[in-house]
Amino acid sequence: MFFCCWGGGAVYSQEFLPTFETIPEGASVPKVEKFNGKSDSLFFNDGVRRIDFVLVYEDEDMKEIDKNRTFQKRKQRREYFEASLMKMGMELEAARSVVDEKLLFVKVHMPWDVLCTYAEVLHIKLPIQPNDLSTTSSPFNFLSCITRHFYPSEDLIAKETEYFTAPFEKDRLEYFYVKDRDLFFTPSMRSRMAYYILSRAPYEVRGNIKKFGVTKLLDGGVYKAAYPLHDCRFNVRSKEDECPNERYLLYNEWAHPKSFYKMQPLDLIRKYYGEKIGIYFAWLGFYTAMLALAAIVGLGCFIYGYTTQETSTWSKEVCDPLIGGNIVMCPQCDKECTYWRLNSTCESSKKLCIFDNYGTLVFAVFMAIWVTVFLEFWKRYQAELEYEWDTVEFLEQEEQPRPEYEAKCNHERINPVTRVKEKVPYTACGRCIRVSLGIGTVLFWIVLILASVVAIIVYRLAVFFSFSTRLQSDLKELEPFKEYVTAQMATSVTASIISFVVIMVLNILYERVAIWITDFELPRTKTDYENSLTLKMFLFQFVNYYSSCFYIAFAKGKVVGYPGQPVYLLGKYRNEECDPGGCLIELTTQLTVIMGGKAIWNNIQEVLLPWMKNLIFRYCTRVGSEKVIPRWEQDYQLQPIGKLGLFYEYLEMVIQFGFVTLFVASFPLAPVLALVNNLFEIRVDAWKIITQFRRMVPEKAQDIGAWQPILQGVAILAVASNAMIIAFTSDMIPRLVYYWSFSVYPYGEHSSHTMQGYINNTLSVFDIQDFSNKIHAVSLSYFRYRDFRYPPGHHRQYEYSIYYWHVIAAKMAFIIVVEHIVYLTKFVLSYVIPDVPYTVREQIKREKYLSQVILHETNLKLVTKRLKPVADKILKHNEDKEEEIMDLYF
16 A cells, blocks of 8 residues: 655555554664674674664663653653654664763664665666667777876776666566665665655654654754764775775775875765765866866966066056156045155056956956856766766656655645645745745845945045055154055955955854755755755855955945045045056955965865864773774764755855856956865865765765856856956056057057057046145145046046046947857857767667666556457457358348
């Protein structure tokens, strides 16, 4: 007999479900067995039944406060839960800890019949026959003698046989490729099915209210831990005959520093940790490989800028004492700031030449095309992995409701597809309320981030005044720094550091809020939950990380007025101005601080903290060398993996992807830094999950989920962002207008293509008599400021000049032309590059055909065989009738 669970459409066998009313509170619990002394054993004491999962709890009977009602309730819930597991067909065995006698380890085993039942429930795909399609040989096979050194050793990690697969059906077991029952279901499959049962086994029943799931018991302290076992120690090969030593192989061929140059063993990662972990490392490896090309081009752009900084005409004019030294600039703040000479910014103008050059324009266009190629080829590679890892139809077949969703199903509705009544946790109105509350909370936190950005802007304005007065003073202590440090640079660096600290603090606070909101929304499946949380977290992180960069790129120095009528923020602080060369160098500083600080902080958080925790735990629980610690207790001493798994790893890489693409026009070294970081990130993440964390529960995943459309959105935004940075943040368009303007309109005094006189042309004149703050007496009657305005004495003095409007027109034209060209190129590339390779499509068709022939045509043969006697009888009856009619006729 079969029936459907609430809202999920999943089918369960009645034989393996507990009858709640027949499980007494004092049900039997697994007997505590004595440890057999084998430290790497993965089996029960009988050496036959494999351990599929481990539960850990503290024995209340050994505590003096065992009469406390809380501990009694925990004990009753645990006994009920374990009785439910046994009623569902699981086999349990308990063992007391070698290190701490109060700890008990409950080992969980799934017998063959239970495995077959839940493999069908979860639609797990299993082999039906070996793959008979020949694979196309690579045209670069002649290089295999060289390239094989960059791959894991085939002697240790052999290539797995490829099979055609089909969703498992218990009644058709004979049609599946079963060579050995003990190896037919891999350990990761067994652990996944075990966790599925643990997540749905009840632990308390009161009338119509049923409480279930090991997650709730972990949160309530009934169990201290629940995890599948690692198959061996990471640095020592197991001596057990049945142990595959996959953890040991992964450490030596993947996570060990000596293997940093080798390709990742993705098939073994997927086999050991599941598809969800495998797809993350596949994406990270592919992204890193594609970054290599971007890093080479970006490094070439940087080298070009570095070598040409001394030959830049406009930079030499700034540093020339006869040109820049004779140009007196207006004070950069009110009251205390004094007039200053342009050549005091000589060093910063040279640094600006490194990043603000024509090579940057070429690199920005290249990156817009690169990101399209990256996303399109990733889709192709992902399609290959979907086929190889049997996740092509995962979302349609295998996605089950979350236990938290099932527990709240108390409303009925008509399923729009099946037109059958089903249980849901909320009405349509209740869902709208939950979603609206989530949206409102996210918007509130985004506004909070924007408020923090405004606060940092106010800090910049206030501190800039302090730095300006000190650097322009005659203090001897500051003399060595005046040549290299300007007020803008000092303000930018300190503000970037404070901004980074604020970003980290807001991240910690918002993370908990986002999880709470998503839990409140109660998404149906794990994929829905992760997609909802992903969108919330990314929106917040996008504003949190990028808001300060967008301010510098598109807001700072754009609305400052002119010396006679400056613009004030909050009526008190004079708006910031950019350096005479623009705000590009400040944007580069901001990106460097945030990217570098983020990488250092993440490594401390992800690597150093777990290592320190494990070190302290081992020190506190150390035992004598004569004691043998079993496999399950060795894993208990490791750190538990977070509930969100690799969510933060994805978030970290996508934020980095944003820095690499959105602002690459201001910082061509961003791909280089990202490449170096990712080369370490792959091995650090591998080392972390292999050596420092318990084994994760294997999970299925078809793709990278909601991160894919987020990456596509960032790629589209990057085109507009970089075009606007070149147009409005850098000084490239004004220079191009000046260079080509001699034949169009007589700007300046040049009569041919030259950059001579450019600096003088970009600085407007202001009469000192029109300046309200005449505090410092100077011999000059005028000074200069960065803008395109008419000079004093003109009938439209201090208004924008015709040159300003020509530059604005050129900037807008540049943005429109570049955007349309790049978007057209992206569209053509997306159309030309198919998402699924031809060979993969053919293999999918072949697999579907075999599934139909083997699993479905068998039924047709059986029906035909059963109907044949009936058909023969009808045929004979018809023949007899025909004979009678013929006899009557004749």
